[in-house]
Amino acid sequence: MSLIRHGTPLFRKTSFAFFAAGFNTFAILYSTQPLLPVFSEEFKVSPAISSLSLSITTIILAISLIIFGSLSEVWGRKPVMSISMVASSVLCILAAFSPDFTTLLVFRTLLGITLAGLPAIAMAYLGEEMDARSLGVAMGLYISGNAIGGVFGRVFSGIVADWLNWQFAMAAIGVLGLISAIIFTLNLRSSEQFGSEAMHAGTLVSSMVSHLKDPGLRYLFGIGFIIMAGNVAIFNYMGYALTEPPYNLSQALVSWLFIVMIIGMYSSIWAGRRVEKFGRQKMLLISLLISFTGLLISLEGSLFSKVLALTLYAFGFFASQTVATSWVSARALQHKSQASSLYLFLYYVGSSIGGTLGGFFWSGFGWIGVAGMIAVFLMIGFWCARGLAKVERYRVAEVEAASAKENKHFGKS
Template sequence: MIEFRSKAYYKVSAALAFGSFLVFCNLYLFQPMLPVLADHFAVSATHINWLLAAGTLTLALMLLPWAFASERIGRRKVLLISLFLLPAIGLTSLLTDSLLLLIISRALMGMALAGFTAVAVAYMAEEFSAKAFSHGIGAYISANSLGGISGRLFGGMLTDYFDWQTAVACMALLSLIGAVVVAWVLPQPNQQNTVQSSPLSQYHHIIIEHLKNKKIYFAMLIGGVNFAIFINLYTVTGFRLVSEPYAMPVSIAAMIFLCYLSGTVSSRLVGIWCQRFSPITGMLAGAIMGLLGMLVASNDSLVVIFIGLNLLSFGAFFTHSLAYGWVSQQAKKSKATATALYLVHYYVCGSLGGFYLIYCWQHGGWTQVMIGAGLLYAVVFWLCWRLGHYVHDKKEHTLQAAQ
């Protein structure tokens, strides 16, 4: 096992964190470009949203297949296959100026990204000691956040100063260099962690068992709907800021993604919260703060919008961290499959939520967006209530059975 603060620990942690950084850079590269690409292809905001949704949707759908493949061929092989596919797909997308083919390339990108996303944490869990894992996972999650922010800023600025093709080409080059570095640094896995070949039917039954567990499934839905609101309020805000009366350049509008940093802070506070309060109450509190942030961001002042987005990010990441951790803790077996299922709900809801909130934006502006997102927040509140009620009933039932 790799011990905390050993040379191997720093090598593996750095390699996986850098790989994660590249994955999320590629996933969200196109988000700030959407208003520019809508004009370039002369399509509506709803249609251009497929460039973001195609990647997140296929990522969600491929998480479990990649996880299953890693049980057969090994974690490290899947991690490297995933990373080396990124520059290949990125460069291929530059061979066409067809929106349909570009959407297909983004769907392929999502499928490739799912490999690293599905396997990286499992690799750490198998290779690291308990203490090393608890520290390494923090660096990995931070890299997720920083990659998402950097990819959006990178895409927005290069598109504004050059064009979107330059942004894609530069990201492909960075991804190729990164894949080579990770392949060089990441060691072969421990011989004790042998490749398994469990039958597919076994995973099928495990998935069904997790989905039937209301204590887990409600948390998956909370995380999914919460993400659907959060990521797509940012997308709509991007359209809002490049339109009149703001008429911002894409490079300046992309700066709103720096507000994600408040979410990085809130996710670190989850451990403190759980020592004193219920995780379910925290999920509800995070959603309430997110709703408050959205309402504050409805103001016309850019400073107030910035404050509102920080509140939104703080609350959304808080809810996500608690829901994600809850699923892992409550799953009595096959925790990796349970957390993969959580991410499936997370990204599917994020993809579908974009079409919903962008439709609201196109047909009623920011006011309609707030109404649409408000309905989704009502769903989150209801799910938190159902989860809390179900847990309370289970506890009472257990006590009565013990008596």
């Protein structure tokens, strides 16, 4: 039972498989985001109701992440991921034939369940099967697949919906998903380092409670919630703003704005490298400040300012996400995968709440209302970062005190 090493044919096949998997999952998940104005017009629903086509998927995905992570301990890694990808692709195709908005929401709810099968397990598989020195490269390729899939799903669906219709766009993404699922299944070897275990609900619950008792992790979970809530809201309702006067942009042009999220591939690396130099707290504050700057610029009326605002906000969002996720792993001393699952749970809950709540602010107050809501989220983020710094200083002081006590004891001996 050998580990997978960088530079080998098996590494290339595995990385290709997970790139395809990330592409599949995030293209399907975010394919409806640029279509919200289209759904509002075609189904005669408000922006807040239209946003449920994304929000309901992410909230169900959040809940399902914890379930699938536990199921994979019993059923194995590859079977759950493969079934998840095929089922998600088929549901995406079926959703394209929805005769009304309620039916569309039913399919998007089911997608929230099936899509969770991949992100809940992918990191566990890579962590088990990859050689430690090769893990960083493999994880980077997987996350690149996530980013490119998310951008592709948004841009492609918006452009095709403008040229043809949203049904064709969604069906095409589902077909591409099936192709990705086939690539994944054919290229990924079955787990060799994994042994199935019986589920013990008591252990699962006790470890979860211990994570929630940690004030530092609670602050980090809160940061995950607020950064995703703000990110989804700004991209959801900027689409509405730019298709209305004075901009009157077509759906295809608005969809191209999602390409700015590619900057996340750079800002994640940028933040990760600077954490070692400046520390997590400073980089988290800088990243949140960059997003806040982008939000302020969005209040200026020109189209250039709107594009610049989205670019800066996305840069800060991905940088914040990088710092926070690495901090969760460092903060959780045991059951790290469960701590990550809890972070992702709050992260996607934030997506659902921010995405839908923003619709009410848009309908009531326009863009100034949406921006005000996001500003409140970011202020909570600054508060969480400050609280987290205090908790970290307290932990360092405890460790130093314990070390001094131990040294004093040995000195007497």
